[in-house]
Amino acid sequence: MKLVVVVPTYDEAANIGRLIDALQARFAALPAHEGAILVVDDDSPDGTAAVADDLAGTFPGRVRVMRRQGIRGLGRSYVDGLTQALDDPADVICQMDADLSHDPAQLPSLIAATAHADIVIGSRYVAGGQIVNWPLRRRLLSTFANMYVRTVTRLRAHDCTSGYRCWRRETLASMPLNRFISDGYSFLVEMLYVAARRGSRIAEVPITFVERRLGESKLSRAVLVESAIAPWRLIGRDS
Numbered sequence: 001m002k003l004v005v006v007v008p009t010y011d012e013a014a015n016i017g018r019l020i021d022a023l024q025a026r027f028a029a030l031p032a033h034e035g036a037i038l039v040v041d042d043d044s045p046d047g048t049a050a051v052a053d054d055l056a057g058t059f060p061g062r063v064r065v066m067r068r069q070g071i072r073g074l075g076r077s078y079v080d081g082l083t084q085a086l087d088d089p090a091d092v093i094c095q096m097d098a099d100l101s102h103d104p105a106q107l108p109s110l111i112a113a114t115a116h117a118d119i120v121i122g123s124r125y126v127a128g129g130q131i132v133n134w135p136l137r138r139r140l141l142s143t144f145a146n147m148y149v150r151t152v153t154r155l156r157a158h159d160c161t162s163g164y165r166c167w168r169r170e171t172l173a174s175m176p177l178n179r180f181i182s183d184g185y186s187f188l189v190e191m192l193y194v195a196a197r198r199g200s201r202i203a204e205v206p207i208t209f210v211e212r213r214l215g216e217s218k219l220s221r222a223v224l225v226e227s228a229i230a231p232w233r234l235i236g237r238d239s
C-alpha cells in the first residue's frame with residue numbers, strides 16, 4: 001500500500017524535523033507500506049522549508065517540500081498539497097498538523113480504518129479520544145465549535161475540525177477542491193460537508209491530541225470569525 005502524508009506548515013521549524021523523523025520511523029515499522037511526506041510550506045519566515053529540505057536529503061524520495069509563494073492560507077495549502085499528493089499513485093492520502101499534536105504512532109489505526117470507510121477522522125470526541133494539556137478555554141472553544149458545526153451542517157461526525165485524517169484515493173480524487181469556498185480552518189469542515197453530501201462513508205477513530213509545546217498557534221480572532229460564518233455559507237450554497 002502506498003501512502004502520502006500532507007503536512008501544512010507555517011513557522012514550524014522547531015517541530016517539523018521531529019515530525020518527519022517520527023513518521024519515517026513509523027513507515028519503516030510498516031513493511032507493507034511505502035510512505036512519503038509532502039510538506040506544504042507557506043514561505044515561513046522561520047525557515048521551516050529549509051529544515052524540511054535538509055531532511056528531504058536524508059530521506060530521498062520520501063520527503064518532498066512544496067514552497068508556496070503569494071497569499072498564505074491553510075485551505076489553499078491543502079488544495080495545492082492534496083492535489084499534488086494525488087499525482088502519486090498513493091492508495092491512501094493523509095493530512096496531519098506539523099506541531100506534534102497529532103501522534104504518528106496513531107497513524108496505523110487511521111489507515112487501517114480506511115478498509116471500511118472513505119474518510120477516517122482522528123477524533124478527539126469519540127470514546128477513547130483525549131486531549132492533553134489544553135486549557136479550559138481552548139477545550140470549551142473546540143467543543144462549542146464542533147457542536148455549532150454539527151448543528152448548522154447536520155454533519156454526524158463528532159470531530160469535524162480535526163486536521164488528522166486519512167482519505168481513500170478515489171474519494172479524495174472525486175472532491176472538487178478547486179470549487180471550495182473556504183480558505184482557513186473552515187476548509188476542513190467544507191471537505192467533510194462536501195464528502196458527506198456525496199455519500200462518502202466517514203469514520204472516526206480515537207486519538208490523543210497533545211497541545212503543541214513549541215512554536216505558536218495561528219488561531220487568530222479573524223480565523224474564529226471566519227469559522228463562525230463558514231457553515232452558513234456551506235448550507236446556503238446548497239439550498
Ligand SMILES: Nc1nc2c(ncn2[C@@H]2O[C@H](COP(=O)(O)OP(=O)(O)OP(=O)(O)O)[C@@H](O)[C@H]2O)c(=O)[nH]1
Nearest residue numbers: 008009010040042072073074077097098099217218
Ligand atoms: N501552509 C500553511 N500552514 C498553516 C497555515 N496556518 C496554519 N498552518 C499549519 O496548520 C497546522 C495547524 O495549525 P495550528 O496553528 O497548530 O492550529 P491549531 O492546531 O488549531 O492550534 P494550536 O495547536 O493551538 O496552535 C500546523 O501544522 C500549522 O503550521 C497557513 O496559513 N499555511
Ligand SMILES: [Mg+2]
Nearest residue numbers: 097099101212
Ligand atoms: Mg496545532
